[in-house]
Amino acid sequence: MTQKTGLTDDILFILRNEKAGTQDIEIPEDYKAKRRLVRALLNIRQPLPLDKEMMAKLDTLLQIELEEKALIETEQIETVRKQYPDSSISQADKMALWTGDITAVRADAVVNAANKALLGSMQPLGASVDNAIHSAAGPMLRDDCAEIIHLQKNEEQTGDAKITRGYNLPAKYVIHTVGPAVEQGGGLTEGHQELLSSSYISCLELATQMDDIRTLVFPSISTGESGFPVQQAAEIAVGTVNEWLEKNDHHFSKIIFDVDGEFHREIYLNILEK
Template identity: 40%
Template sequence: MTHALTTYHEAVHAALHLLADDMGYEIPRHADTLQKRTYLRALMNMRGPAPLPDGYPEAEAIVLDTERDRRGTVTWEDATASSTHPRIALWRGDITRLQVDAIVNAANSAMLGCRAPGHTCIDNAIHSAAGLELRQACADAMDERGDGPSGFPTGEALLTPGFHLPARFVIHTVGPIVSGGLTQAHREALARSYRRCVEEAAAHGLDTVAFCCISTGVFSFPQEEAARIAVATVSDFLESAAAGADDLHVIFNVFGDRDEALYRALLGL
């Protein structure tokens, strides 16, 4: 870029054209800012991990930080604490608004974010709000782990920075995919995902972590059973003598009516 960016509109335009030129795409000439922002998200979703074009990180930062400020942030105090589990709370809304130590991302085994342009899954939403540095951080971590073509193991957890999210960190986990009937192996794998996430949070001295509803979307885990496993697993960990568990607080983040009703019942709300 040849001059300092001063407005959101300039930053959207600059980020889009830098990324489009880098990826070999042509942008319609007469697109307005909203259309350009849609194209930008699509390219962000599609682009693989690689060094970013000069000037792009600065433009992306203006776009994502402005949008974060417009959405506003939510903290533990805004959630509804459980009467039966005082260190567990419920909040319904956009998980990318949560200003906590870490939010949990329901990732896929590639661990590089959803690559479908504009997809509505949680993985896409988190990567789109955090920025392309998150995909690079995940790629670097996967290279360091050496998981190979099989990808990230189901039921494990990986912590990365949150970049442009209000959350300091993202804990990525791959939940089980339910194809056909629900099995005990599915239940155990989901419980392991929740347990490994809180273990990772405690190991890094985090005080607040917010969970999405792992595996209940396109991974097809039944919502009622998933909620029961989530609350039981997290409650058991918080009540244990595990290192770091004493100060940890957990928010269950939900987005729809069904999940909200399930968690309210389980948490005595």
């Protein structure tokens, strides 16, 4: 804890003095509160040149935290076929279901449910997958995403996907996709469903371009703040991935659906075990 405390103090000192108006931020006394403040400041930070000393210290801190995590190996997650031999899902031997922290899965690639700017949620302590992935990977991930947007000269289109390095995640790569948003009271349309399916397809096709991506983890895209109904989203996720695997040459050994909580898990199970 002493090493982490020292690193956190040094990072806070640099962050607080990086921008006019932040020097007066009060530094809390206990370590957990300090660490939360580091996360908050980094999550609202625009992609700007990074202080080399701060990045070295931050990478060290994130690597220590990674070593302390109870990581899950993809080999430990049983396939649907092994759990449910009678499943009617044709590609059940390639699919798996897991409930937990997506930043703790040691996979070749994880999918991020991104926004059109690809810069993370920009919420200090948000609970979204986007926030969690950017927080665990570190600010170089945001810089990579900013460079993508700069080069393509427009925001990311809904249903498309881009790939970056994973940095301080246990995954080698992050595939960022923008899922459709369903406005409250607006109702789910065929267009929403097609765009969600496109997000899954775009991620799969992008991943196949990398020879070293054999395991891929999907969150439940668009079901959080984007408002996509969980039941329909799960049906689209499983159906789209299953159909794509049937029709395309690939080198995937396992596609994992990482769901948030027992409610989501039960919905996916009802689809996968039939």
